[in-house]
Amino acid sequence: MTTWLIFRRSLRQSLRNPAWVLIGVFQPLVYLALFGPLLIPVVESTPGFPPGDAWQVFVPALVVQQVVFGTLFVGFGLIAELRAGVIDRMRVTPVSRTALLLGRALKDVVVLVLQSVLLVLIALPFGLRAPLGGVLLALALVAVAGLAMSCASYALALRLKSEEALGPVFNTFGLPLLLLSGVLLPLSVAPGWLFGLSRANPFAHIVEAERALFRGDLADPAVLLGAGATAVLLVLCVTWGIRTFHRESA
C-alpha cells in the first residue's frame, strides 16, 4: 500500500518532466541509427554470429544497454532527494523502509519498459522483425533486470551520498559490464579468454536470452540461463537495497 503511494509520487514527478523519458531513449536511438547499419554487412560476412539478422541481434542488446546505462543512474535522483530532505522527511514517518525503496524502483521499471517499447517500435522501420510473444517475454525479463539494477543504484547512492562519489563508481563498473555483455558485438566472436570472462557477467546471459526471445526461439537454453541470471541478480540487489535502506535509517 505505501509502496503504491511512493510509486505514485515518483511517477507523477516523471510525468511532470516527460522529456527525461525521451532523453533516456536518445542514446540507444543514436546507436540504432548510426551503428546498426554497420552491423548488416558484418553479420552476413562474419562466421560465429548468433542466428538472426542484424536487427534481431542488435535491438535486444540495446534494450539491455538501457537497463545498465539508464536504470543504473537513477541513484543520482535519490541523492538530489537526500539533499532536499525528502528522504529524511519520509524516514521520520512509520512507513516501511522497503516501501520507500520499492515504490521508487517500480517507477523506474515503468519508465524503462516505456523506453524499451519506444525503442522497439522505432526499430521496426529500420527493418526489425520479431514475434510479438517473444518480444513481450523479452520486455518482462528487462523489467525484472531493471528492478534489480534500480535497487542496486539506490543502495549505492544511499551509501555514497554524493554525486561526485557515485559518478566514478558507475563509470568504472558500467563500461566493463556493458562491453563484457556483448551489446555492441556478440561475444560468440570473442577470443576464448574474453568469452570465459563474460560468463561471469549476468548481463552477458541476459543479452543472449533477449536475442533468443527476439528470434522467437523460446526453446534456446540461453533463455533459461538468462532468466536464471536475472533471478539471482534480482534477489541479490533487492536484498542489498532493502538492507541498506534499513541500516542507513537506523
Place this chain on the structure above:
Amino acid sequence: MTRVITARGLARTFRARRGRSAQDVTAVAGVDIDVSAGELVGFLGPNGAGKTTTLRMLTTLLAPTAGTATVAGHDLRTDPQGVRRNIGYIGQSGGAGPDCAVRDELELQARLYGLPAAEAAARTGELLDAFDLGDAGTRTVQTLSGGQRRRLDIAMGLVHRPPLLFLDEPSTGLDPQSRANLWEHIRRLHAEHGTTLFLTTHYLDEADALCDRILVIDRGRIVAAGTPDELKRRVSGDLVVVGADSPDVVAGLAADLPGDEPAVDGSTVRFRTPDGAGVLPALLRGMDAVGVAPLSVEVRRPSLDDVFLTLTGRTLREAEADPAETAAEPALGGAR
C-alpha cells in the same frame, strides 16, 4: 508534568577518513536532556556544535553510538516506530520535493502517517488554510517564496497532529518579515494546541524571543540550561547606568547594593547587579533622601551573546568561524 523527552548520555561519533587513516570524530559527546509536555525548548549553539546530530538521534534518523533516550513515551532504541508515530520533524532543508505539487506532498505525508485518503485530504485543506497557503495548493514547491516554503515544511510535520514537534533551524535563510511571521505561527501552535516544541537555532534573538527554556550546546556538550532570563542573570547580571550631578554620592549608595563595585565615568555611574530592575527603587529612594536627582537611568539586560561568551570564552560569531568544528558534522549526517 509529563516528560516527553528524557535522554541520558546520548552520544554520536562519526568515522572520518583523512587520507588512508580513519579517525573518530565526536559530534555529540554525551548529552542529558529533559523536556516536559508543553514546553518550548531551544537548543542553542554555533554551527557544528552538535545540534543537528542530537536532533537526528532523537528523531530516529541516526543511531546513537552511546546513551539512552525515551521520546514521546517510547524507547528510541527498542521502539523507533512508536517514537515516529508520535513526533513531527522538520529538517533544515524542509523535505518537500521541489517539483511536486504542494497539496500532493501534504496529502502524501498524511498517508505515510497512516491517515485514510479522505481524512488526509481534509487535513491537507485544514493545514493549507492554517498556514496561509490556501492559494498555493496546486503550485509546485519550487515556485513558493522562502516564507511559504518554510510554512509548508512545518505543515508537513503536523499532518498527524503530533504532541511533540522537532524543528531544525526553522528560520535560517528567511528575510526578517518571514521570520517574524514564522515565529507567530510557532507561538500560536504552542499556545493553541499545547504542542511541545524542541527547536535548534544558532540565532540568539530567536532563542530569546521564542523559547521558554534554552539548552546551550558547544562542542558536543550541553554547557548551560535555563530560561533566557535565568541564563542571562546567572552569567553576568544586568548593567545599571545612572546619570547624576553628584556621581560619587550615587556610587556610594550603589556600593551597598548586591553586585559589582560601581565605576564612575564623568557624570555616569555603572555597576553590574544580578537583578537591575529589582534594586532600582531602593537606589532611587536613597538618592531622593540625600537630595540627588537622577538625570538618566538605564538597565541593560545581558544578551545571550554575553551568556555564550561567558560560558565558552568565545562569542557565538567566533565559534561559527572556527572551521575545525563544523567539520565534525558531515553533510547529510553521513554515518558509517
